[in-house]
Amino acid sequence: xxxxxxxxxxxxxxxxxxxxxxxxxxxxxxxxxxxxxxxxxxxxxxxxxxxxxxxxxxxxxxxxxxxxxxxxxxxxxxxxxxxxxxxxxxxxxxxxxxxxxxxxxxxxxxxxxxxxxxxxxxxxxxxxxxxxxxxxxxxxxxxxxxxxxxxxxxxxxxxxxxxxxxxxxxxxxxxxxxxxxxxxxxxxxxxxxxxxxxxxxxxxxxxxxxxxxxxxxxxxxxxxxxxxxxxxxxxxxxxxxxxxxxxxxxxxxxxxxxxxxxxxxxxxxxxxxxxxxxxxxxxxxxxxxxxxxxxxxxxxxxxxxxxxxxxxxxxxxxxxxxxxxxxxxxxxxxxxxxxxxxxxxxxxxxx
Amino acid sequence: xxxxxxxxxxxxxxxxxxxxxxxxxxxxxxxxxxxxxxxxxxxxxxxxxxxxxxxxxxxxxxxxxxxxxxxxxxxxxxxxxxxxxxxxxxxxxxxxxxxxxxxxxxxxxxxxxxxxxxxxxxxxxxxxxxxxxxxxxxxxxxxxxxxxxxxxxxxxxxxxxxxxxxxxxxxxxxxxxxxxxxxxxxxxxxxxxxxxxxxxxxxxxxxxxxxxxxxxxxxxxxxxxxxxxxxxxxxxxxxxxxxxxxxxxxxxxxxxxxxxxxxxxxxxxxxxxxxxxxxxxxxxxxxxxxxxxxxxxxxxxxxxxxxxxxxxxxxxxxxxxxxxxxxxxxxxxxxxxxxxxxxxxxxxxxxxxxxxxxxxxxxxxxxxxxxxxxxxxxxxxxxxxxxx
Numbered sequence: 001x002x003x004x005x006x007x008x009x010x011x012x013x014x015x016x017x018x019x020x021x022x023x024x025x026x027x028x029x030x031x032x033x034x035x036x037x038x039x040x041x042x043x044x045x046x047x048x049x050x051x052x053x054x055x056x057x058x059x060x061x062x063x064x065x066x067x068x069x070x071x072x073x074x075x076x077x078x079x080x081x082x083x084x085x086x087x088x089x090x091x092x093x094x095x096x097x098x099x100x101x102x103x104x105x106x107x108x109x110x111x112x113x114x115x116x117x118x119x120x121x122x123x124x125x126x127x128x129x130x131x132x133x134x135x136x137x138x139x140x141x142x143x144x145x146x147x148x149x150x151x152x153x154x155x156x157x158x159x160x161x162x163x164x165x166x167x168x169x170x171x172x173x174x175x176x177x178x179x180x181x182x183x184x185x186x187x188x189x190x191x192x193x194x195x196x197x198x199x200x201x202x203x204x205x206x207x208x209x210x211x212x213x214x215x216x217x218x219x220x221x222x223x224x225x226x227x228x229x230x231x232x233x234x235x236x237x238x239x240x241x242x243x244x245x246x247x248x249x250x251x252x253x254x255x256x257x258x259x260x261x262x263x264x265x266x267x268x269x270x271x272x273x274x275x276x277x278x279x280x281x282x283x284x285x286x287x288x289x290x291x292x293x294x295x296x297x298x299x300x301x302x303x304x305x306x307x308x309x310x311x312x313x314x315x316x317x318x319x320x321x322x323x324x325x326x327x328x329x330x331x332x333x334x335x336x337x338x339x340x341x342x343x344x345x346x347x348x349x350x351x
Numbered sequence: 352x353x354x355x356x357x358x359x360x361x362x363x364x365x366x367x368x369x370x371x372x373x374x375x376x377x378x379x380x381x382x383x384x385x386x387x388x389x390x391x392x393x394x395x396x397x398x399x400x401x402x403x404x405x406x407x408x409x410x411x412x413x414x415x416x417x418x419x420x421x422x423x424x425x426x427x428x429x430x431x432x433x434x435x436x437x438x439x440x441x442x443x444x445x446x447x448x449x450x451x452x453x454x455x456x457x458x459x460x461x462x463x464x465x466x467x468x469x470x471x472x473x474x475x476x477x478x479x480x481x482x483x484x485x486x487x488x489x490x491x492x493x494x495x496x497x498x499x500x501x502x503x504x505x506x507x508x509x510x511x512x513x514x515x516x517x518x519x520x521x522x523x524x525x526x527x528x529x530x531x532x533x534x535x536x537x538x539x540x541x542x543x544x545x546x547x548x549x550x551x552x553x554x555x556x557x558x559x560x561x562x563x564x565x566x567x568x569x570x571x572x573x574x575x576x577x578x579x580x581x582x583x584x585x586x587x588x589x590x591x592x593x594x595x596x597x598x599x600x601x602x603x604x605x606x607x608x609x610x611x612x613x614x615x616x617x618x619x620x621x622x623x624x625x626x627x628x629x630x631x632x633x634x635x636x637x638x639x640x641x642x643x644x645x646x647x648x649x650x651x652x653x654x655x656x657x658x659x660x661x662x663x664x665x666x667x668x669x670x671x672x673x674x675x676x677x678x679x680x681x682x683x684x685x686x687x688x689x690x691x692x693x694x695x696x697x698x699x700x701x702x703x704x705x706x707x708x709x710x711x712x713x714x715x716x717x718x719x720x721x722x723x724x725x726x727x728x729x730x731x732x733x734x735x736x737x738x739x
Contacts, residue, residue: 065666067662115663
């Protein structure tokens with residue numbers, strides 16, 4: 001079978017390609033060029049020129065054709081635009097999820113199919129399989145510490161049917177060992193960190209450069225008393241403690257962000273606790289939905305220990321989840337992904 | 352897989368005779384051509400022989416040939432060399448066509464940042480520079496006009512004789528980048544009436560990294576490199592006798608086979624072009640049909656991403672290109688087609704087929720047989736519903 005591998009130049013997608021070659025598939029390496037590489041400013045920590053170079057070297061080692069696809073426009077219009085809009089609306093986005101469902105498994109997949117490939121493989125730590133009822137099911141990686149199913153919850157059945165995750169059954173050390181065994185130059189390459197297109201982590205400056213009208217406003221306490229002013233709601237994330245610039249006897253946390261008024265409300269940690277959450281834009285994976293309350297676990301951040309509770313569908317592509325124990329920092333814009341054990345039931349964007 | 356190479360405007364495979372000569376010189380003539388002793392003399396003789404062959408290809412005197420490191424270096428040397436030599440005279444205006452190679456356009460940009468005034472001539476969709484357009488762009492400060500002989504993307508040949516004459520009337524120096532013409536069509540520097548002409552060996556079955564410039568005797572040129580007095584003080588640095596010898600052989604072979612090979616390639620190119628335009632819907636040839644170099648056609652495929660088409664063809668063993676090879680990977684619409692005023696779907700969806708010595712009718716027929724299916728598939732999948 002002809003399979004396109006989305007090669008980022010990192011060790012995971014490199015080993016993914018290598019494994020597929022070993023399994024006898026006809027592999028085509030595709031790398032996405034996501035930003036203008038000719039600029040002098042360093043921009044991006046993933047898919048940079050160095051990474052494209054690494055991907056090319058790995059493809060050459062494996063003896064597979066490799067092409068660089070220019071997705072600058074699509075990346076800017078989908079992933080970066082959403083990232084900026086979300087921050088400007090006082091929410092905290094997850095560009096990686098959008099990149100997966102709106103770029104890798106849409107534009108890249110379309111291109112791959114045009115080239116005669118049946119599916120797109122990536123280096124994600126997750127597993128996908130077809131259940132007896134014909135549905136495609138997404139499951140956590142065997143390496144629980146590296147699991148990335150959280151970032152893949154928005155893949156539709158049509159997308160999962162064409163997704164291949166060759167390293168999903170391996171642990172990270174096993175992937176590195178595999179890379180070393182195959183003599184891949186990226187065996188010891190560091191994992192990418194942070195959000196790839198903001199390598200210095202300075203989201204505020206990045207957003208300001210692209211959304212000049214970000215709303216300045218005030219920081220208030222729970223009674224509405226003004227404590228300080230601020231330069232824009234995009235500088236805040238619900239649950240944030242550092243960088244508020246307010247001296248207070250007890251630590252203050254961001255509780256809510258109202259982008260329309262520019263008002264950021266802060267308060268004690270205890271006030272962050274939520275008993276429930278709702279999500280919109282829900283994508284159900286292992287089933288069509290859950291009309292009745294059903295027991296489940298929910299993960300509300302990438303590095304979040306899933307919390308138990310119950311979930312049910314609502315009208316209009318929404319869902320609600322009630323925690324067994326209140327959870328702190330339910331952050332609008334992040335994904336809430338519902339699990340039954342290791343199986344992804346579905347997920348949506350926290351409102 | 353039997354692979355079909357249709358990207359000869361990007362580069363050509365060195366001929367067997369070129370490789371033989373090049374390796375023989377590498378093995379046997381290691382001397383430095385500047386050395387006075389026996390070894391130096393033998394290396395110098397290698398250069399002299401190649402200089403004669405390259406001069407013959409261009410209708411020039413051997414003494415007017417300067418060997419360079421290739422087309423880009425030649426363009427830089429011509430433009431910067433003339434601009435800087437004429438700077439004290441107050442002539443600080445440079446003119447080029449807007450479909451020049453990046454080696455010219457980016458050199459213009461660099462000089463513009465340093466205070467030179469630059470004018471890029473617009474074109475219509477024929478891809479041929481208008482002599483009247485040039486005439487009106489010139490003024491008394493124009494130092495240099497640089498207009499390519501044949502375009503690398505669409506193959507159109509410019510009316511250099513007329514353009515050079517117009518430039519001469521205003522006493523501007525005329526340079527032509529003939530990288531895509533040398534070896535494909537006859538070139539005669541005297542008939543053309545130009546002052547400087549740039550060629551590159553690897554475009555006509557010579558080695559990469561070697562080129563030549565013809566510089567009319569008496570043209571003032573500031574050398575780009577400072578160093579020794581090689582190449583009559585025009586190009587410092589120890590020469591590359593093996594590469595230059597390879598270029599000489601390539602020039603000799605090109606001159607011998609040009610008439611016959613040009614006719615053969617033109618027939619194959621026309622067959623390819625006609626069949627594609629007839630069998631694939633939504634296609635159009637870019638640029639005038641004539642005058643063109645005989646090996647090149649550039650075709651736009653409506654609603655088909657050129658990048659995908661190129662890759663799909665490569666996976667079928669057919670090598671082509673989108674625009675010029677230097678800008679592949681940046682996916683900007685072709686600056687050539689854009690300058691010709693073509694709409695976005697033409698500028699972004701164009702494929703260049705450039706034929707060469709190894710091309711056969713069977714190659715053409717194979718391309719024509721697989722292309723419709725590939726294009727149909729790409730069109731059917733563009734913006735299809737991947738989302739359930």
